[in-house]
Amino acid sequence: MRFLSIEKVIPGTKLAKPIYGAHGLVLVRENFELTDGIICRLKELGYPGVYIEDEISEDIVFNDVINDKIRLETAFRLEEMLRNNESLDKITPFVSEIVECIIENQDVVINLNKLCGHHEYTFIHSVNVGILSVCIGVKMDYNRKELIELGTSGILHDIGKKYVSLEILDKEEKLTKEEFDEILKHPENGYAMLSDCYDISSTSKVGVLQHHERFDGSGYPRGLKGKKISTFGRILAVTDTYDAMTSDRCYRKAFEPSEALEYLLGAGSIRYDYNMVNNFTKCIAVYPVGTCVTLSDGTEGIVMHNYSDCILRPVVRIIQNKQIIDLKNDSSYLNVCITGVI
């Protein structure tokens, strides 16, 4: 299977994975051949692309680490808990399941494919931040209890946005000062919402409070610097930024994972704790398996395998001649690199 941008999908294309809609319901099933009408609707809903099955990619498979269903169920449950004012510690069983999946697959670099349209952004983003944070925690040798605390902090990091109107959150134009001030309150509001959740650790709560603090003191709400920001706060700053940058928003298109990573590496030691950025680079697939890429020699290929210790140089199958090249280990391709995502 491979990922194809929605702009390139044509009628008759066969789906390799189901497409999910709101609340995790299957919108279009696996193996379905897409029609013109469905492609148009997916574009309207903001789906960036779909996983397809075709001859060139039929033997390419990948390990999701966390399958789409778990991510969507967790996101839906979080939304439901907030809507019904339920106690937020009910999220723990979902976090535990995510932690187990990551521990089982800790050698696999993670690929959080974009599995929904614009409207489901907030809650999927929260789950993604939880997942990516746990991945960093695994690299830091955290035990299960610490990983659950970290995942909880990540999943709940933006709950304070419950008090920010959708009008402000989805505004395409520049925010006014008053509107921006509303957004700035969300870490403290989130922290306050957790005050009577006695099963959630104080470390998790502080992570929620500090996820917008920045290493150089330029963040909010307190403008804390360096190690005065808790470890969870410094981890969440990295994962929140990465997932937000690589997501399509109503006011801008998503950045490529490689661009978001380059930003974090550049801002590491300035806005972010470089150690956390460095740990993060060992967890994610910059070019996930199934991604179509262009190479500097002018050819195009599909990513087949990633190396966690060399995330920019995966194994690629050239589309034109089906040749497989290993950018990390094949010395005859040392001067070839990936230049873009198709």
Ligand SMILES: [Fe+2]
């Ligand atoms: Fe936030």
